[in-house]
Amino acid sequence: MKSEIKTAIILAVAIGVGIAAISASFSVLDQASVSNVSSSQIDKSGFKMAPDLVGIAHYLNTTPEKLSQEIEGKVVLYDIWTYSCINCIRTLPYITAWDNKYADQGLLIVGVHSPEFEFEKDPENVKMSIDKHGINYPVVMDNDMETWQAFENRYWPRKYIADHEGYIRYDHIGEGGYQETEKIIQQLLKERSDALGIQMTSASTLVDIEEFEHTLFRTPELYFGYYFAQNRNQLGSDEGFQPEKTVVYKESKKIELHKFYPTGTWKNLEDSMELISETGEIKLLYNAKEVNIVTANNAELEIYLDGEALPKQYSGNDITSENILSVSEPGLYNIITSEESASHILEIKIKGAGFQIFTFTFG
Numbered sequence: 001m002k003s004e005i006k007t008a009i010i011l012a013v014a015i016g017v018g019i020a021a022i023s024a025s026f027s028v029l030d031q032a033s034v035s036n037v038s039s040s041q042i043d044k045s046g047f048k049m050a051p052d053l054v055g056i057a058h059y060l061n062t063t064p065e066k067l068s069q070e071i072e073g074k075v076v077l078y079d080i081w082t083y084s085c086i087n088c089i090r091t092l093p094y095i096t097a098w099d100n101k102y103a104d105q106g107l108l109i110v111g112v113h114s115p116e117f118e119f120e121k122d123p124e125n126v127k128m129s130i131d132k133h134g135i136n137y138p139v140v141m142d143n144d145m146e147t148w149q150a151f152e153n154r155y156w157p158r159k160y161i162a163d164h165e166g167y168i169r170y171d172h173i174g175e176g177g178y179q180e181t182e183k184i185i186q187q188l189l190k191e192r193s194d195a196l197g198i199q200m201t202s203a204s205t206l207v208d209i210e211e212f213e214h215t216l217f218r219t220p221e222l223y224f225g226y227y228f229a230q231n232r233n234q235l236g237s238d239e240g241f242q243p244e245k246t247v248v249y250k251e252s253k254k255i256e257l258h259k260f261y262p263t264g265t266w267k268n269l270e271d272s273m274e275l276i277s278e279t280g281e282i283k284l285l286y287n288a289k290e291v292n293i294v295t296a297n298n299a300e301l302e303i304y305l306d307g308e309a310l311p312k313q314y315s316g317n318d319i320t321s322e323n324i325l326s327v328s329e330p331g332l333y334n335i336i337t338s339e340e341s342a343s344h345i346l347e348i349k350i351k352g353a354g355f356q357i358f359t360f361t362f363g
Helices: 003-025 064-071 088-103 123-132 146-150 178-196
Strands: 058-060 075-081 107-113 139-141 156-164 168-173 246-249 260-268 274-275 279-297 300-307 324-327 329-351 358-360
Touching: 064 088, 064 107, 075 088, 075 178, 088 107, 088 178, 123 139, 156 178, 168 178, 324 329
Parallel strands: 075 107, 107 139
Antiparallel strands: 058 139, 075 156, 156 168, 246 260, 260 274, 260 279, 274 358, 279 329, 279 358, 300 324, 300 329
16 A cells, blocks of 8 residues: 555544544533533533523413522523424424423423514413413513523524533534433433432433424525515515515516515515505425415415415415415414425415515425
C-alpha cells in the first residue's frame, strides 16, 4: 500500500475519532446524570435553574397556588407548545403517555402554551384543544411570551426537563428523540427517589408509539400573513403582499412549486389573509405526503387534487364528506394524508366571507 494512502487512512481515522469526541462533549445531559452516580455526587454548577413561570394569563387544569406546590421537589417536564402547531400536536401522544406512566413516581408535566397566532390566546380555544388531546396535566397560557423569553426559547415545540432540585438537565427542540427523553425522565426520577429515600420500581420499558416519518424533501411552511412571511417568497401572485389592504387577486397563468396563489378579494393582515368576497380560491403546487391548514371563521371548503375532486385515498382526517371540509373552530385541519410523498396541484374552493387562513404546513 502506498504511503500516501496509508497517511490518508490514518488521517481519516483520526478525524473520525475527533468528531466522535466532539459529539460526545456536546451531549445535552451531562454524562454523570445518566450513569449510576448518585445525585449528591453530580456537579450541577454547569446547569441552569429552571426559570419561574411568569406573565401567565390563564391556568388550565390547575391554579397558581396548586401548581407552585406541585413543582416543589418534582422532576418537571416543561413542554413549550401551541395548539395549532402540527409539530407540537405530534408530540402530545408521547407526553400524555409519560404523564399517565410517571405522574405517580414524581414527574410533573407543565404545558407552557405560548401562542403563535392571536386566536390561540383565547382560553376557550385552548381548553377545547386540551380536551381533544386528552391533556390532564397543568397548562399555563403564556400569552405575552414572558415565560418563553425566560427560558430563552425560540422554537415550537421544545421540552426542558428539570430535576427535583430545579436544575435543567435536558433540552430537546422539535419532534423526535422520544426514547432518549423518556430515559432521561427515568434517570431523573431515580435520582429523586434516591435523594428522598423513596423505594421506586425502576421502569426499563419505554412508551411504544409509532413515530410520524417526515418526508425529507417537502414544501416548507407557507404563511399568509405579511408579517410572518417577511423575507420569504411564498406568495406567487403578481399582486403580492399589500399590508392592511384589500386586494383583488387574479388567477395566475403559471404555478411554481412551494408557492400559493389566491383568487378573489382578500384583506392582507399581519398574521393571515381574510376572504372579503363571498367565494375565493387558493392554488398550490406542493411536495409532501401530508397537508394541513390553520384557519379561523366559518366556511365550506371544496378540495381538489390535480383537477379532480379529492380522491378518497388522499382524504385528510378532517375532511367531513367526500371532498368537503367544513371549518368553524379556529385551529389546524388535516386535509391531505397519503402513504408516499409526491407533487400535486392542490386547489381549495372557498364559500364564506370572513374566512381566514394563516398557514399551510406539510409532512
